Amino acid sequence: MTSSNPLVPERLAGEADPTGLDPKVWPGSARRDADGVLRIGGVRVTELAAHHGTPLYVLDESEVRRRATTVVAAFRSAARAAGSDATVYYAGKAFLSAAVVRWMLEAGLRIDTCTGGELALALAAGAPGAALGLHGNNKSDDELEAAVAAGLGAIVLDSAAEADRVADVAARLGRTQRVRLRVNSGVHASTHEYLATAREDQKFGVALADVPAAVARIRRRPELQLLGLHSHIGSQIFGSDGFAEAARRLLAVHRDLLEGGPVPELNLGGGFGIAYTSADDPADLDDLAERIVATVAAVCAELGIPVPHLAVEPGRSIVGPAGVTLYTAGATKDVEVQAGAGSGIRRYVAVDGGMSDNARTALYGADYTVRLASRASEAEPVLVRVVGKHCESGDVVVREDLLPADVGAGDLLAVPATGAYHHSLASNYNLVTRPAVVAVDDGAATVLIRRETLAELLGRDTGLEQPILEGARR
Incomplete structure (x- = not known):
């Protein structure tokens, strides 16, 4: 229970619903369907992820x-x-x-x-x-x-x-x-x-x-x-x-x-x-x-x-509160962390993006919100840290928030307020491709910037145009 976890920050201590959508943080069109799936601009995020992949920048x-x-x-x-x-x-x-x-x-x-x-x-x-x-x-x-x-x-x-x-x-x-x-x-x-x-x-x-x-x-x-x-x-x-x-x-x-x-x-x-x-x-x-x-x-x-x-x-x-980034969750692990005379559990939830699509947490220690976006859950809330797939311990997307305890691989996670300085600061660190940007409005989705492909990423390396030397084959 989060109430007994000394790692839970004060701003989250009174949070009873890890599925809620604060209108101060989320786009005005954000709401959940009866099955718990998040809908933005009239479009279900599960449909967006299926058609455009994740990570995905969504703009209302x-x-x-x-x-x-x-x-x-x-x-x-x-x-x-x-x-x-x-x-x-x-x-x-x-x-x-x-x-x-x-x-x-x-x-x-x-x-x-x-x-x-x-x-x-x-x-x-x-x-x-x-x-x-x-x-x-x-x-x-x-x-x-x-x-x-x-x-x-x-x-x-x-x-x-x-x-x-x-x-x-x-x-x-x-x-x-x-x-x-x-x-x-x-x-x-x-x-x-x-x-x-x-x-x-x-x-x-x-x-x-x-x-x-x-x-x-x-x-x-x-x-x-x-x-x-x-x-x-x-x-x-x-x-x-x-x-x-x-x-x-x-x-x-x-x-x-x-x-x-x-x-x-x-x-x-x-x-x-x-x-x-x-x-x-x-x-x-x-x-x-x-x-x-x-x-x-x-x-x-x-x-x-x-x-x-x-x-x-x-x-x-103007653009920041209109943006939501979608991720697919992968590995999870619970880590016991010392806190004063006691200890608490922080659950690490890894996603398929990270500091290459959200540099602000690493740059500024920025705080974010995260929500389970692809289904409903009545599991008790647990303290999580959402982390990326890059080879950096500072590769953190959301430092502290609550998610249902049954969050796991394959779940869609949504991080709001990502319309500004996310795509603009995106990089190819670890040779990842940059996500697409999709605008949603009145039930329709339009690609504003298409997802970068591996072919485009590799195409700039002129060394790949040269023949492989015989010695390099061994």
Whole structure:
């Protein structure tokens, strides 16, 4: 029994039903049929696994679209109440496919890219250059050339020196390129160290003190048009305090820059958090937008300047909660672990994926939820750790959760909140193939990204094109 197991964490101690689907964590369409099978977007996961195999990324299309339209409406409404307007970019690094590009454009968002590959995909999917942005702390010449040639809506400059590089490309192509300047605000967002991107000692942006000189450099180049300052304080952030403080710091500099010319907008980035477990408590998007914009408006009033056009760049909060990853369980083993003066049992449940399709647990110590998805069970709950098939002891998918005690080989397991930074971070470690991504909606499933094949994986190894040496046969 979990009540007598000292290894069970406090957040799980009161969990009586290891089959429940917390709506804070799961897509809105997730529910169980009478036989216990999980259904997402009107499609049974057993059917999805049978047709597409596992591991499998499943994306609830309606959930993605709903969240996209919600965040646009929230920030535009809040901005208009403050006498301004807002533009919402979808942060493509969270997850990008041709279909997602089109869903975002249809919902009124633009697309934020941060590599030449993301930019190429967005353009190939039909996005107009004016609807795209490009980030990156070390953009290549080819990336800048492609961005300016495409008439990109904005390039985010990560250093003062990059201003001249972009201007030189624009001059050669006979273009005027709109730019933002990324500023390291020094705000220490409350998140994992690797997800905090505005602390002083890291690679992104220019320091607040260096902004005037960098902007002067931009303004000296007629090929560049300054849109404004850009801030990104981190990722998986709950609450609005960090965004509000970043806005205060940037607006003070923004006011001074107005003396030298127009600064039409302020971009506060993204990083809005989501619930990965029932213990997480992310901010409501409407409330978050109102709080952030209210702070901007109040600070502008204090400084005696108009509220600039606002921009934000959410990604995880749009696509993350819409994703569920399906796995097939394999080996299980019970391990006795010392806990204080006593001991407890942790059951290891191995699945057919792992850190190659979910790197976040190994990277950040992230917590996840897992549920038995292919049948009903009335067995008592046991503490489990879901692990992958890779040759690493840190290959953990779900560190701690409860599953029915009869979980075993062949069962389908579902891990929610995997729509963001899962496929994007997927790898071929141990030469595994990357999973497919399937969108579900109104009882139908559509493959967005097909499963990688072994032939594709091996096809890049040029050594396989050479004849086998006679000595190697022995």
